[in-house]
Amino acid sequence: MKEATRCQKCSSSNVIKKGLKKKKLEISQRYLCKDCNTIFTLSQSKGKTYSIQTILKSISVYNLGCNLKQTQAKIEKAHKTKIPISTISSWLQQYKQICTFARLRKQTVKQYSPKTIISKKSLNHIQPYTFKCHRAKLDILLKENRQFAAIKNYIEKISSNQFPHHIFTYNKNNSSTQRASQIKFNHLKINALQKTNQANELAKLALNLAKDNKERHQSIQDFFLINDSTTIAVEVPIYLTNWDAGYYRNQKGFIFPLNNYKTPITGHIDILQIRNGLLHILDYKPESNKQNPVEQLAMYALALSRKLNLPLYYFKCAWFDENNYYEFFPLHAVYQKKEKLLA
Secondary structure, eight states: OOOOOOOTTTOOSOEEEEEEEEOSSOEEEEEEETTTOOEEETTTTTTOOSOHHHHHHHHHHHHTTOOHHHHHHHHHHHHSOOOOHHHHHHHHHHHTTTSTTHHHHHHHTTTOOTTTSEEEEEEESSSEEEEEEEHHHHHHHHHHOGGGTHHHHHHHHHTSTTSOGGGGOOOSSSOOOEEGGGOOOOOOOOOOEEEOOHHHHHHHHHGGGOSSGGGHHHHHHHHHHHHSSSEEEEEEEEEEOHHHHHHHHTSTTBOOOOTTSOSOEEEEEEEEEEETTEEEEEEEOTTGGGOOOHHHHHHHHHHHHHHHTOOGGGEEEEEEOSSOEEEEOTHHHHBOOOOOOOO
């Protein structure tokens, strides 16, 4: 049976012929997609006759450590279509500027298999969460950033009985914990820097893999974890205790306006990265230009700073979607730098 012509933008088969496109040495059939109104010719899209979902899944399978032949076999099994190895190779080349894990992949496949490159643990916290860590990226980035060695111990503890998972439970009638995402407090004025970032491009791609709005977070987290070169973990549980709060209260220059809140304060970091000598805490927020989660992200940084015994100046926070990226230093929200008096 002849394969149905599909739209090159949305992959719909609801396509009709729409006249001919004449060139000097070529006459091409034009098509109209009745679902998205795109007009295209097959000659225009030569080599791109697969859906964006198939392309992105192929890249992810390869970056998990499969070779080209194994990637071809897995995609054929999942999508019932055999893709030429040369086509998969061209996709990898096309997207390598965004999917920057390409430059680390050679180092990782020597040590990790597709089954071991990412570790994960299901967490029965306030709601079900799945914590995931990219073991290979963590090893590589810690060799380059030895000041963050403590993050490996913390991550390993999450999957053990030593981690206090019980404090992440939540009872509406009798809760002894506070959620960082629900806390509001007065802090020093923060002017978050709006900029474009590779996270925007990765998010644009990843959203193609989400079947509905409920899947957006997981699709973005998984795509970052597998395909970028800096994300080391997703859905990282963090908590701030009374002892942590006391530390900040006793530090000169620190403003810790949480005296009216119960501890522990808990939360889950969407995306944790090691980048440019800093730990980056990222939160995906749809319509990010309408939100301002400075308190939530600052709380994440305060908590993780204490757990790792790292100064807060090593942290940077950001929230983003596919169009916008806003970042700030959490230190600037809670530490008043005093000007030196002139003699």
